[in-house]
Amino acid sequence: MGTLIGYARVSTQGQDLSDQLDKLAGAGCKTVYQEKISGVRADRPQLAKLMVKLRPGDVVIVTKLDRLGRSTRELLDLIDRIGKAGAAFKSLGDPLWDTGTPQGRLLSTLLAAIAEFERELIRERTGAGRERAKRDGVKFGPKFKLSAYQRAEALRRRSAGESMTDIARSYGVDKSMISRMR
Structure with missing residues (x-):
């Protein structure tokens, strides 16, 4: 032993x-x-x-x-x-x-075995709930901090040469958000 x-x-x-x-x-x-x-x-x-x-x-x-x-x-x-x-x-x-x-x-x-069975049931229920929510129009993922109009405006300002720091400050977001926009 x-x-x-x-x-x-x-x-x-x-x-x-x-x-x-x-x-x-x-x-x-x-x-x-x-x-x-x-x-x-x-x-x-x-x-x-x-x-x-x-x-x-x-x-x-x-x-x-x-x-x-x-x-x-x-x-x-x-x-x-x-x-x-x-x-x-x-x-x-x-x-x-x-x-x-x-x-x-x-x-x-x-x-x-019981714990594994329980995990599978949870996975099935979660998947079914997600599919139902998608059919009902629920959008998954992070919410945009800027509206579509604000994003387009930020891109125009960036193209015009305004600094990303100034653009980000005006919207109250991080500079990295402005730099990732396409």
């Missing part, structure tokens, strides 16, 4: 990690990556370090599932990455979540 590696996280600086650290030490974790950072943030440096250091046979342990990921998709992606590194994942507070057991692997596989 590889190394038992703990991961502890709290969302704010005012919260305390000691309860998680005690439980992870009690589970046999010699190394614990810890951070005080919101789970919503994608840039969790200690989690990134943990993922880089994983070796086949290692077991990543958390006290609760929500310490690893905030969304089901993120959680499943991280568990998948742990598995691809040849390691296992275990949540002390959620006994079914132990990918070192057949039941844990089955649960992960089923939830990943």
Whole structure:
């Protein structure tokens, strides 16, 4: 068996990690990556370090599932990455979540399939809604900051030699907008 590696996280600086650290030490974790950072943030440096250091046979342990990921998709992606590194994942507070057991692997596989199915349904509904909106005349993309008349006028002024900075200032837009006009 590889190394038992703990991961502890709290969302704010005012919260305390000691309860998680005690439980992870009690589970046999010699190394614990810890951070005080919101789970919503994608840039969790200690989690990134943990993922880089994983070796086949290692077991990543958390006290609760929500310490690893905030969304089901993120959680499943991280568990998948742990598995691809040849390691296992275990949540002390959620006994079914132990990918070192057949039941844990089955649960992960089923939830990943459900998440994939859900993504496909969302993609289909979004596509159908977009097509319906197009049929109804909805225009997609950014809104023009200048009207058609203002764009034509800006092009005439630029052709007449007026500086792009002056033209842009008169319309309250950035000079780059005037320079991109054709």
